[in-house]
Amino acid sequence: MIKHDKKLDQAARAAWMYYVAGQTQNEIADALGVSRQVAQRLVALAIDNGLVSVNISHPVGRCMALSAQLAERYGLSLCQVVPSQGMEHAGVNRAVAVAGAEVMAQFLRNEQPLIIGVGSGRSLKAAIDELPELERPQHSCVSLIGAIASDGSCTRYDVPLWLAEKTQGRYFILPAPLFADSEQDRALWCNHRIYRTVNEKASQADVTFIGIGSIGYHCPLHKDGFISEQDVDRLSADNAVAEMLGHFIDGNGNRVASELDQRLTSVNLRQRPEKPVIALAGGQEKRLAIRAALSGHWINGLITDEESAQALLVD
Known part of the structure; x- marks a missing residue:
């Protein structure tokens, strides 16, 4: 047997x-x-x-064992590990996306109206691309992060809209740039009635899906024009290794204080969330960032690949 x-x-x-x-x-x-x-x-x-x-x-037996070990070590209520042995970068990302779509679909099939908080990023966009069409107009998709860059352009990875199109549900955009021009400018954006309405709705999310970004010149925030080379250098000097919704985290899972915080318009991150906050992230370049998110207890759900899972279990 x-x-x-x-x-x-x-x-x-x-x-x-x-x-x-x-x-x-x-x-x-x-x-x-x-x-x-x-x-x-x-x-x-x-x-x-x-x-x-x-x-x-x-399920592959080794992946099931890794899922259980990760869940126990980091107090996760949901953990899924996909096979990645021998796969190239693109294959790993696709596997995480497919698994992410499966988990999303489990929530979306719920007949009761749900508020679904959604971050941004390539991993989430890839997972939503894998989702089947699910007609659930009773669900609401709420953006957790401003998607406007300093030049007025919008990121292609503003994914709540894509999810709303898959479900035919309502979409609530956070009406602000990711980083305002100044602290005073941030106050103007965040005190607007529509912003406050959407922010309140986001705080009531029944389930939240987010990505985990790394810090470096290769990271999406820098490549997409949201932060400068000087910002990357300062964050790296302060030992920031992870980014979630524009919040920066160090290797021990602690928030990194930054001048950018005073201009950030995203919804707040909460440690040890009571409702599901599920991150989709995999690949070698994300492992330090994933460990930081887990160590700080910023998430209670994770979908990742087996080689990353194995690395996360090594002290």
Whole structure:
């Protein structure tokens, strides 16, 4: 029975890599250390055993164990780890997106009206792209972060609107730039009646989905024009390694005080949230940031990849 389970685990891993990550049988064979013929048979075994339908229904045993360990160590109410062994960066991101879409769909299928708080970022956008059309006009999607850059442009990753389009629900935009021009300018934005209405609605979210950003010249906030090179240098000097909704976190999970805080218009982050706050993040470049978010107890749900999960469990 144990040997059979291990075989199914390997078959499920091969099926995930083939159907979700889009890898070839040669790439799967190399990653699993088997011949191409064996890789082909593993995919066929997954199909024969009913593991492949719309989703892969047989979880990989190692990923299940990593999920349980992460949940116990960091006090998570929801944790899902997707296979990533041997995958390239794009495959890992796609796997996290598919798993994120599955978790989102579980909440969205609820018939009772929900307020869904949504951050921004590439990982969330990719997950929403994977979502099926779910007609749930009773749900409300609320933006948690301003999506306007200093030049007046909007980020392509303003994802609450995309989620609202998938559900046909209402969309509430946070009407402000991510960072105002000054502290006085921030006060003008945040004291507007519409801003206060949306901010109050965001505080009532039944579930929240956010991304976790890293800090560096490669990070989306810098590449998309929200922070400057000087901002990156200052944040790095203050040991900031993570960003969530424009809030900066150090390696121990503590908030990093920054001049940017005085101009930030996003909703507040709360430690040890009572309702689900689920982050989607994976890949080597995100591991320090994910650890920071977990260490500070800023999230209570996580969808990530197995190699990141393994790294997060090493002291």
